[in-house]
Amino acid sequence: MKFTTISIIIAVVLIGGALLLTRSNGAANNVTIIDGKQIVDITAKGRYSPRVSLAKADVPTTLRVETNGTFDCTAGLTIPAINYRANLPPSGVTEIEIPSQKPGTTLQGLCVMGMYNFKVKFN
Template sequence: MNQKIIIGITVFLGTALLVAVLTWNGPVEPKNTDSSSVISQENGVQVIHILARGGFTPRIVNAKAGVETKLEVETKGTYDCSASLNIPKLGIQEILSRTGTKSFNIPAQEKGAVIEGTCAMGMYGFTLSFS
């Protein structure tokens, strides 16, 4: 290989690396489907905690049927439309504050019940399924 080609490849790779570093937005928050980490118990009430920012995390929550449930939706510098929350089945249509946590009571659900939430435009969503 002659020197010009080596220099050319080095410049190319260096530029590619620079572009990659400059355009990287940091680690993507895991859109996990592990429900256990977002469900807790509070005086016999099942508490589900969802983060609304760039969508909803987690997107799928497997919750327990037959118990009173509280849904907490947390916003953390949420400047996208996941702050506009719609849960048609519960009659919820809310604009959440940019940062904070809003709680919604969900009556005990039957086994197999599914509650879906979306942003106002329907591009982001999450599903609570009860079993």
């Protein structure tokens, strides 16, 4: 009985700590590299998520923007630095090719009105 209680307490502390850590460093697990190509996944619905993505510099990158019943203005996406502007479909995945970026570059994506945004930081 005592051992069970202690085990539960330890489990709660570990899980809580892990959750706090993932929250505090702010880095979402949405960047993958497959065959030397980097993929950054963003969802657009009511807002862009995650707000900040940490990506590798000097790697050709595909931004995959997923919409799922998105009828708000986040579907009107612009990425000024690469002259990108498009109306995303209400549901689907839109792939946007981004040339490799220099370390320290931050790309910003915005809704057409500039209310919502996301950033991809390259390092």
